[in-house]
Amino acid sequence: MAKEYINFSSEKMGPQITLSIKESGRTVEMIKRGEKIAKIISTTFTYIFILALALLVIFPFYWMIITSLKSLDEITGMSTGGYQTYFPQIVMWSNYVYVFQKFDFTTYMSNTIVVAIFSTLGTLLTTVFAAFAFARLNFKGRETVFMVFLMTMMIPGEMMVLSNYITVASFGWIDSENQTLIQAYACMIVPFWVSVFYIYLLRQNFKQIPNELYLAAKVDGKSDWHYLWKVMVPLCSPTLISITILKFMGTWNSYMWPQLVCKNEAYQLISNGLRGSSFTNADTGITEYGYRMAATVLVTVPLFLLFVFFRKYIMKGVGRAGIKG
Amino acid sequence: MLFFRKKHKVEEASASQLPVVEGPGYDDIPETKEGYDEERKVIVRLVGKRPEKKYQVTGIDDVASKNNWKAWLYLAPVIILLSVFSLYPLINTIFISITKNYSYIDGYGTGLTLDNFAIVLGLKSFVNQAGEMGRETNFVKFAIPNTLVITFVTVPLSIFLALIIAVALNSIKWFQKFLQTVFFLPYVTNGIAIGMVFAVIFDRQGIINNLFGVSVNWIQNAERWTAMIPLCIFIVWNSIPFKILILLSGLQGVDKQYYQAAQIDSASKGKVLRKITVPLLSPQILYLMITGFIGAFKEYNSIISIFGAPSTAGSGGASTEKNLLTVVYYVYDILENDSTTKIQYGAAGAVLLFAVILLFTLFQSKVSKKRVHY
Structure with a gap:
């Protein structure tokens, strides 16, 4: 049979010509429609797949919230015949009341906020100064010093903990019996005042500021100091906001170092409080999961709010830094 | 000889106000006709030799060069903190890891040794202060x-x-x-x-x-x-x-x-x-x-x-x-x-970790130069 590629469906030539490929027996229209259907199917599958994964990602958060509203009997399955419920039978707001009354939530929270504010402020200051020196001033050995700085980034922080512990102890900040709150704060703040990565980040940002602005400031008789604070810092505020948020999150998440240096539980940070023994029933030795989850929700929510408001800065900062804190 | 010849050429070519250098052999230079290119080269070299101005109006270089101490002042906080909390720990940790019988209290040991690594890696048993043998498993x-x-x-x-x-x-x-x-x-x-x-x-x-x-x-x-x-x-x-x-x-x-x-x-x-x-x-x-x-x-x-x-x-x-x-x-x-008794083993473990991470970082920077563009 002769292959017929063009099918004159009508005797009259003109717009009625349909192109058909006989081998597959489908017209272009059919192929187009088939492709469309295939596309719809694949899009649907993509959505199903991605929504399923998104549910998996969210599930721990959901579980955290509903567990925080359950009674202990329901969490352990005692009151539900050994089965887990996907929604609390009795909504226990009292779990949250307990967190504020019995668990020293406010103490841990204020510790965390004080440490976060002061370590962030210190980091911002040192970072701005160093980045300014590297970006704008020219001095002997600049490149060498910068290389040394960058090389310290290779030292894992975990390696320094051991020696830093000895160092802060030799400063007299760790005293097992009578460590004061100020000493505990100093232990948690001072060692984290420098971040080479942030210096690097800000230096790159400073370098992008055109020279003309500097010269204009000079013409106006402004000093370097003025120029730094009135021109450079405002221009680079997005980077500084990113640094601030990441640093805050770092303090929010820090656990091991406060655990090591704070000899009194009342000086520790929020993560330590969560993990601590406040939620274990002293009589039965059973962990009160409901209370613990309520505290967990209270710790997670501020971070979420921060994320909602500063999403752009966080994602930008993380994309470039790839680290917390 | 060569030096004078160049001077001579420039004077002819650009009629500049350079002082004529009197010296032996000045008149001995034969008149060469090597063409325009040769002359231009000479001029360029001379311009390059012009002494740089100490202070220029544009550029940031000059501001910096007279403010050397200022730059170090800006860097001082970072340098102090980095040396206390990053560089010193690095050296100190390595030091502890190779110290024999390191004492946590006074910070000294009785000599240098690689035993700590061997003990941490389970190749050797240790003797504690009570004189008992043990293995760090x-x-x-x-x-x-x-x-x-x-x-x-x-x-x-x-x-x-x-x-x-x-x-x-x-x-x-x-x-x-x-x-x-x-x-x-x-x-x-x-x-x-x-x-x-x-x-x-x-x-x-x-x-x-x-x-x-x-x-x-x-x-x-x-x-x-x-x-x-x-x-x-x-x-x-x-x-x-x-x-x-x-x-x-x-x-x-x-x-x-x-x-x-x-x-x-x-x-x-x-x-x-x-x-x-x-x-x-x-x-x-x-x-x-x-x-x-x-x-x-x-x-x-x-x-x-x-x-x-x-x-x-x-x-x-x-x-x-x-x-x-x-x-x-x-x-x-x-x-x-066990910070009082076993800290040197911890240091040895930390040094081992550091070595592995350093290897990976170096590997990364080596590979990234070739392939990664970020």
Whole structure:
């Protein structure tokens, strides 16, 4: 049979010509429609797949919230015949009341906020100064010093903990019996005042500021100091906001170092409080999961709010830094 | 001779106001007719020799050169802090790790030795202060295998999942931003808090056992390798957002033409993924692999958050087997519990970790010069 590629469906030539490929027996229209259907199917599958994964990602958060509203009997399955419920039978707001009354939530929270504010402020200051020196001033050995700085980034922080512990102890900040709150704060703040990565980040940002602005400031008789604070810092505020948020999150998440240096539980940070023994029933030795989850929700929510408001800065900062804190 | 000849040439060519140098042989120079090029070269050289002005109006160089001390003043806080809290610790840790009988109180030992490494690696037994022989088994028996398992399970798995999610996210139109935010959520959480949620989920009476109709001890009193399952799931869950973020930004930078070409060739989706997307994302994937490996070597936080102690038996004291130690947790555990007697072993462990991470970092910087563009 002769292959017929063009099918004159009508005797009259003109717009009625349909192109058909006989081998597959489908017209272009059919192929187009088939492709469309295939596309719809694949899009649907993509959505199903991605929504399923998104549910998996969210599930721990959901579980955290509903567990925080359950009674202990329901969490352990005692009151539900050994089965887990996907929604609390009795909504226990009292779990949250307990967190504020019995668990020293406010103490841990204020510790965390004080440490976060002061370590962030210190980091911002040192970072701005160093980045300014590297970006704008020219001095002997600049490149060498910068290389040394960058090389310290290779030292894992975990390696320094051991020696830093000895160092802060030799400063007299760790005293097992009578460590004061100020000493505990100093232990948690001072060692984290420098971040080479942030210096690097800000230096790159400073370098992008055109020279003309500097010269204009000079013409106006402004000093370097003025120029730094009135021109450079405002221009680079997005980077500084990113640094601030990441640093805050770092303090929010820090656990091991406060655990090591704070000899009194009342000086520790929020993560330590969560993990601590406040939620274990002293009589039965059973962990009160409901209370613990309520505290967990209270710790997670501020971070979420921060994320909602500063999403752009966080994602930008993380994309470039790839680290917390 | 040559010097004078040049001067002479310039005077002729540009009639400048250079002082005529009187000297022997000045008149002896033969008149050469080497052409225009030769003369121009001479002039350029002379201009190059003009003394630079000390202070120029433009440029930042000059401001700096007269403010040398100022720059160091700006750098002073960072340099002091870095040397106290980064450089000194590095040296001190290495020093402790090679010190014999290091004393935590006065900071000195009785000599240099490599025994600490041998003891930590289980090659040698140690004698403690009471004169008893003992073996330091935790590092070899638990820390290294656990770290390796965590590393080689979570890093490839999380990169694979992140790649699939990133490609899927990139291909959809509606809710893309929203879903992107959802997948980023695990990053903006308190690690300790969410680890405890996993502990509830994987509880003996928890939802996982419930769903699958089994009663396995995942957390409390679990077998060591069973406990690795919730641990690895948690680490993957926690590390995916960052990887998606990096891969997605990589994907958005890929030229659409490649995909159009593939469409014309009617390549299947799997083939497009394997032959176009993955190769084009190779810099990002490589970066994620190396940072992932380094991060996984340092894993300890997730163990604290889920288990609360480096053991599936909970924090039962010194007698419990610390079967969930990792390399970093080993160091911390010594600091927390045996800082007076075993600190040199902790230092040795830290130095070993540093060496491995340094190797990876160097490897990364070497490879990234060739292939990674970020």
